[in-house]
Amino acid sequence: MTENLLVDVLLGVGVAAELVCSVGVLVMRTTYDRLHYSGAGSTVGAFCILAALLVREGLSSGGLQGIAAVGLLFLLGPVVVTATARAARRIEHGDLEPTAEELERGR
């Protein structure tokens, strides 16, 4: 009974987090704002769903495969976000160097 309730709560939080990320990607204006939501999709929501799986399965082979899948998402997610942000910067400014205005603002 308690286990089922815990699984339901964890799945609800995880799915709600993914829903927020999905709507955020739709609503935000700039590519960088959208990247915040896209990157967050592989953190809170994914770990809540993994926790629900582990409550149900324990550390069986299924649980370990879930850990591998979510762990890979979590570790490789920032790499993809960085690559996409660099591509967006290259599209907008032609290169990755800061502009004179940005340098002035940083001082």
Added chain:
Amino acid sequence: MNAFTVAATVLLACFVPCGIVIVRGRPIDGVVALQLCGTLTVLALICMAEGFHRTTYLDVPVVAAVLSPISGIVFARFIGRWL
């Protein structure tokens, strides 16, 4: 239906906002939405494998978790250099 199949259904519904961005947004925004679609795919596959009591199917999200970020990097580099 159990909790995991309901969760998988809602996760699949999350594809709709991403699809709108892919169809209507700029190409680089489409890449961002595509990355989130990859994450959603992995999580939906996990939920479906557990929901249908077929834990051997959990091999599929592991493979998807490897391939999805790689495809995102390939798309980002392609769009950054040639578009």
